[in-house]
Amino acid sequence: MLSEPVLVLNLNYEPINVCNARRALLLIFRGKAEFLENGHGQVRSVQQVFDLPSIIRLVYMVKRPFVKRKLSKKEVLLRDRHTCQYCGHRSKSLTLDHVVPRRLGGGQSWDNIVSACIPCNHHKAGRTPWQAGMALRKTPKAPYPSPYYVLHGRVILEEWKKFIPWETD
Ligand SMILES: [Zn+2]
Structure with missing residues (x-):
């Protein structure tokens, strides 16, 4: 206990x-x-x-001080709420996709990396979303440093919820 x-x-x-x-x-x-x-x-x-x-x-x-988030797979998945940014599928087995592929000059940065399900990632392959005829559901960017960061990825108990305004996230 x-x-x-x-x-x-x-x-x-x-x-x-x-x-x-x-x-x-x-x-x-x-x-x-x-x-x-x-x-x-x-x-x-x-x-x-x-x-x-x-x-x-x-x-x-x-x-x-609000912690700046480091770019990592875990953080990108958290930012995207474990949702494929192309088809909206929620999954535990998402991959990371470079929106503009690295060989086309795409960077290793918050605004160029999104969560993608395996089928979407395969379909897009080495192309830009435009080339693949796919659309991002929202523009990727660095997550806002949130005071509620400490609670991300945790089980939230029922009685805690009144202190956690998720909409500010
Ligand atoms: Zn998808």
């Missing part, structure tokens, strides 16, 4: 991290965070019973 995930909010209620319940309890005991919501029942020590938090809030403001 102490390894259950806990959403950590900044002083201003912005999600800042996810830690486990053990670390969350330590932060509370040390006066660094307050208990905001119980999600996982209780835990017993020799003398006491503690409520296990599901959400805690730091009692001080943590300043974070």
Whole structure:
């Protein structure tokens, strides 16, 4: 139970991290965070019973520079929400496609790399979308550095959702 995930909010209620319940309890005991919501029942020590938090809030403001995302397959798939940018198919086995093929001068950059399903990638082959008669569903670009970045690719518990405005993503 102490390894259950806990959403950590900044002083201003912005999600800042996810830690486990053990670390969350330590932060509370040390006066660094307050208990905001119980999600996982209780835990017993020799003398006491503690409520296990599901959400805690730091009692001080943590300043974070928004992390610039590094170009990688994982990040491109996240940006594209695991959706083929040509046909819109969602899949766990997507490939990366250079929009303008490298041999035609296309770069290794956010605006030239998209997620593509295997059939689309095969069909497009070494051509530009225009040559292949294919259209991108949206213009690829570097993902905006989001404060909710820490939550990408994680399981989001139901009670966390009120603190996570996905539309700002
Ligand atoms: Zn496709």
